[in-house]
Amino acid sequence: MSLEVVKNEKLTRKDFTSDQDVRWCPGCGDYAILATLQNVLPQLGIPREKYAFISGIGCSSRFPYYMETYGFHTIHGRAPAIATGLKAHRPDLSVWVITGDGDALSIGGNHLIHALRRNVDLKIILFNNRIYGLTKGQYSPTSEYGKKTKSTPYGSVDYPLNPTALALAAEATFVARTHDTDIKHMTEVLKAAGEHKGSAFVEIYQNCVIFNDNAFTQVSDKQTRDDLSIKLADGKPLIFGKELNKGIKLNQGSMEVVSFEADSPPDDLMVHHATKDDSVYAHLLARMEEIPGLPVPLGVFRAIQKSTYDEMVQAQVQDAIEKTGPGDMEKLLNSGDTWIVENKA
Template sequence: MTAKNDTGTLEINLNRKDFVSDQEVRWCPGCGDYAILAQMQKMVPNLGIPREKFVFVSGIGCSSRFPYYMNTFGFHTIHGRAPAVATGIKLANPDLKVFVITGDGDGLSIGGNHLIHCIRRNVDLTIVLFNNRIYGLTKGQFSPTSEMGKKTKSTPYGSVDNSINPLCVAIASEATFVARSIDIDTKHLGEILERAANHRGISFVEVYQNCNIFNDGAFTDFTERSKRSDHVLYLEDGQPMRFGKDKEKGIALRGMTPEIVEVGENHSVEDLLIHEETSPEPTLAYLLTRLNYPNFPVPVGVFRNVEKPEYSDLCQDQSRQAQEKEGKGNLEKLLHSGDTWTVT
């Protein structure tokens, strides 16, 4: 793989193997995490960034072991707090390419607060949330994304908690890039990760990830290859929302309510909703996050992709402007500021 770095002068020849660490991967055999790791290792050389500038930050949980397997700088922090650590890293050195790897428990339960604030600040981070709708590392309790009624070790009579939708949270927090993909749809996953990584500002990617030990098949009803065409809506910017083997179905709006229509006699392609990921208003993106199996196909792809000033840039600008206006800080002057007097 050949690419250019940010100065555009040096050739950077990196490939997937350069990003594979010497640590033995210890997820359960068959875990969806393997696929995400593989796509990440395959994708990052495309970014044209020197390896030493990558930092992978994670919290706690199965997914959070991820940094150990990337041959980059990595920080396996504490439960739910990776966005905070990543923000500090980015502010300390805005030149770094920083990823946050989190899960549904880590990012939305214990770390929900950090997630929304990190997103609203629009820090230049790529957050990948592995959603398996279960606590895996602690061996099978329901998570914030588990469906209501779910029977788990901690809910033998079924969960009475309403679940939370990660993308709704991201959009409500004013995320500038919001996307979803599926662990076993490797090609799509790789493309989405690359688009997210190339976004300047916060990028948030939810990946449906199968936990074959504690929540096996959570997504198979719509993610299995044979079912995808009928049950997954691949979002494409500027394109009408169509799905089905022959793209014979589509999503239209009746008033504010989305509905599935057959393209043909009663409806033409012109009746379908057009996806507009760069729309300044997040209303459509939000509406799409509400489409769910089995009533609707599950949308994947980029929901929202807008530009806004980035946090570390704003911080640096403020310092630069202060220096231009007031001159560079002088310690001697600072210590001697205010009322002073001399004793001889």
């Protein structure tokens, strides 16, 4: 542990690396996310002591132990609630929630949606590996239907949940997706999340080498990923493909893929805008994976501004102090109907 106060301007990844041995399985996608975030934080211009990492339970939730910041490894599913209390009291902090698909979407589903709807200024990073890793391989709320695991030898009969669609339905002001094998993309997305004011929700496709290996080949396989995924860029048309010769357009309200000669896309392709006032377009992005043949979108689906919970809680306190003056304890104790009992002696 460093004894020196680290000056912000010279912060590097090393300053965010704690003295604890990292105990994830060799080859786990979590290593890449840890390294990326340790690289991103120095770029945000926030003093190190102002960062707080709050996690729940699961493999991903061990994350705070490896960060040389304030950290709190809490209980299963409750990190967004604990982070909400911290941020409400301390709007000056940059509060990050590290969670997984079981932690955030199963046991902690309620806290996740309420933190998002309140627009608490939290960065919620969901490591989605579509499996319970720490408990050794049971299916999770994002596991595909029919998945065979230790707890579902005949295949799961649960329909999975779509994390980005859920976040949008919960009124998140920032929703993004990235994956653990593309460091550059992950860096851009995490930086954008860190810079967003309000609740930022980032789903990271994260590979579990032990219990659910190769779950995300659609975005990770070098041969096919450019044809099976699409990177969103603000103000740019929805174009993808190894040859950049495919695009997406709306046809009678449905999204469909159109092919064209590279460099001459048609005019009617959909254009990406993450800042649209309404969330209809972002919902379409979140639902693309339901339509066969459409690529998986990666990047920032939605990023809008509205007052944050912590800001408004603080403003009400300030407002009350300005309007009625700072609390006067004597006055409060003596309020209401009072009477005096005289000393008769």
